[in-house]
Amino acid sequence: MTHLPPLGDHTQVVPRRRMPPFSPAMSEVQAYWQGLCRGQPVPFRSQVDPSEIASLLDRAFVLERKRSEVARFRIAGSHLCDAMAMDLRGMPMISLFAPSERRRCSDWLDQILAQPAIGEMTLIGQDATVHARMLVLPLRSDMGQIDRMLGCLESTSNASAYPGFYKIGDLATTAIPRPPRAYLTRDTCATATDGFADAGVGYTTQGPRARPSYLRLVKSDV
Numbered sequence: 001m002t003h004l005p006p007l008g009d010h011t012q013v014v015p016r017r018r019m020p021p022f023s024p025a026m027s028e029v030q031a032y033w034q035g036l037c038r039g040q041p042v043p044f045r046s047q048v049d050p051s052e053i054a055s056l057l058d059r060a061f062v063l064e065r066k067r068s069e070v071a072r073f074r075i076a077g078s079h080l081c082d083a084m085a086m087d088l089r090g091m092p093m094i095s096l097f098a099p100s101e102r103r104r105c106s107d108w109l110d111q112i113l114a115q116p117a118i119g120e121m122t123l124i125g126q127d128a129t130v131h132a133r134m135l136v137l138p139l140r141s142d143m144g145q146i147d148r149m150l151g152c153l154e155s156t157s158n159a160s161a162y163p164g165f166y167k168i169g170d171l172a173t174t175a176i177p178r179p180p181r182a183y184l185t186r187d188t189c190a191t192a193t194d195g196f197a198d199a200g201v202g203y204t205t206q207g208p209r210a211r212p213s214y215l216r217l218v219k220s221d222v
Helices: 024-037 050-056 078-084 099-114
Strands: 060-064 072-076 117-124 131-140 146-155 167-175
Touching (some): 024 131
16 A cells, blocks of 8 residues: 655655545445456546446546646536536646645556556545545546546535535545456456557468469470
8 A cells, every 4th residue: 555645734644544535426336337447456437337337427537637737627416516606527627726736636546557556545525524535546538548547526515505616634645556467357458458558460471372363383394
């Protein structure tokens, strides 16, 4: 397990074993994500079927980070939008947090994608009675790059009554181990090559070169 270093006067990062237990919704989202892996360390974004987590869509979200840009919401559930009193689709993930917290959030997301890792966060609303938990799980694009994330946010019932920026409480990341290649299936190996690069094209040999139709062999006994 790897933890982000504290920045400035921010709350210390705590070990995973001291993080609060998952809520039922967070556990269900993680179980769904693990089911998509099928022997791969990180599943594809295209494998996510919203209908399979229909009861969780109000708390679920999908992030995308293109190249060096900040991560943005591609999908944001109503629970999250209500907590911020705005439609978050297309908005940067860091817009949930006070300006002083945004670098810490960005570093955390970078680590989730780079390791890759499972990320957890505790959040505190502007009103001290508002608390939330966040789970973030990495995903691969169709090109094999780890630049998408599936997430779940659970907050107290009064979150929509006090919309606004959150402060970050604690952070944790748990590195995702790469399964041994010997245990990868043939289909998995085609997409889970080193560096998640595209599978190479196999080398094939050609048979004897066909003789053009306008040529013929003439045998002479002379």
